[in-house]
Amino acid sequence: MTAAIHGATPDSRPGALITGAGGQLGIELQAAAPAGWRVIACGSAELDVTRTEAVDAALERERPAVVFHTAAYTAVDAAEEDPAAAEAVNAGGAAHVARAARRVAARLIHVSTDFVFDGAQGRPYTTGDRPNPLGAYGRSKLGGEREVLRITEGRALVVRTAWVYSCRGRNFVLTMLRLMQERDELGVVSDQIGTPTWARPLAGALWAAAGRAELRGIHHWTDAGVASWYDFAMAIQDEALRLGLLSRAIPIRPLRSEEYPARARRPSYSVLDTSATRSALGLTAAHWRVNLRTMLRGLANA
């Protein structure tokens, strides 16, 4: 944890405490911090959000103006085997963070997921559409949203996002790049549609939201556009070949979800309508393919 230095010169900058600081979004939030903020980055080893006393102590000590709550149990399939573990982090942990944030009057920005929806609607989900999660992960995240909004009496900002990737951590882009090197062909699901979202601009949008105290309740933010996992994989291969991250193309077959057994059921169409949030923040989102190219270019140059 980057603790405030209690010395002769008190740090008068507003504090932003990040939970799950070692995760994809947590890392990008630290990198994107605007000047003038004191960032208190709390990885899971420093702050376990399932421990209510630890959460209380961290917020009491740091007195942040803003809390970015990104810590989450994100293993969607494993959550089916151990739903209690997902609940403990995603609903229980969120409640602890919300209570502590309320106690110290910190603005809470809580991150949630497109997996709160069942995907049956067939058009982009607005924030007013009814959630109906298909699996344990989505249920636990929906529980977290509800706890956060109940405890803060609607003052917290809940930002749902989707299909997040970055140049570090566990994500679809890095998994595909590895499999495309190891295998001679791949099958990728083509009947689940969503929006790939680079963690970096998502972090930028969350920082923009941090400065907008009037924004509260549920919001949606992803990159622009839509894709299936198959489209996403094809784009990853195309861009990676162009950038020299891959040396050969392999055949990629579209699969139906039934052909790719996974423990958790996933929504078939979980595109989020982000228009209200974009206009509230005065931001435009780049198309997912543009962001994918930029991220892979960074990876190639690293």
Ligand SMILES: NC(=O)c1ccc[n+]([C@@H]2O[C@H](COP(=O)([O-])OP(=O)(O)OC[C@H]3O[C@@H](n4cnc5c(N)ncnc54)[C@H](OP(=O)(O)O)[C@@H]3O)[C@@H](O)[C@H]2O)c1
């Ligand atoms: N990844 C996606 O595709 C996606 C899509 C939609 C929404 N989201 C949401 O976006 C947010 C950020 O996701 P991400 O992609 O950055 O996930 P991530 O890379 O898996 O990071 C999550 C972080 O939470 C930490 N964590 C887990 N249990 C914890 C606990 N009990 N206390 C404190 N920290 C804990 C993890 O630490 P360890 O690794 O040490 O366990 C990890 O660093 C999450 O709320 C997630 O639900 C993600």
